[in-house]
Amino acid sequence: MDKVQAGTAVGTDGAPPPSRGRGLRRFLRRLTADRDELEAEELRAGTGQEGATPIAECAERTRVRVAGTLRTVTLRPRGGAPALEAELYDGTDVISLVWLGRRKIAGIEPGRRLRAEGLVSTQDGRKTMFNPRYELRGDA
DSSP states (O other), X not given: OOOOOTTOOOOXXXXXXXXXXXXXXXXXXXXXXXXXXXXXXXXXXXXXHTTOOOGGGOOTTOEEEEEEEEEEEEEOOXXXXXEEEEEEEOSSOEEEEEEETOSOOTTOOTTEEEEEEEEEEEETTEEEEESOEEEEEEEO
C-alpha cells in the first residue's frame, strides 16, 4: 500500500485534486489583464466551440472553417469591380474575407460574429478567403 503524507489530499485515482488557487489566479488575472487580451481569450475559446480551425493554423491552399468577430468592413474595388472586404479576428490571427462583385451584404458589419468556410490564399502577405460561405452567429 502506498504511503500518503499527512495533510496531502489524494483523489480516487491517486492524483492530487485540482488546486483551489487556480480559480483565484484566473480571477486576479482577469482583473489585471487588458481588455484586448480578455477579448482574444474569449474568441479563442469560441473558435473551438464552433468547430473551427484557429486562423493562425490555417495553411495556404487549404479549405477551412474559421469563426470570429468582424473587425472592419470596407468596400474596395478590385480590377474595376466592387468587392466587399471584411477582416475576421479569432483571437489568434486575422483573415480577410472578400466577396467579389458585392457592395454590401446584410449582416456583414463590424462587431458581428461570423463563421466562414472557404479556400485560404495569400494576397499581399495576408491570409485571404474569396467568396466564402458564411453563417452569421449573433452579435459580439
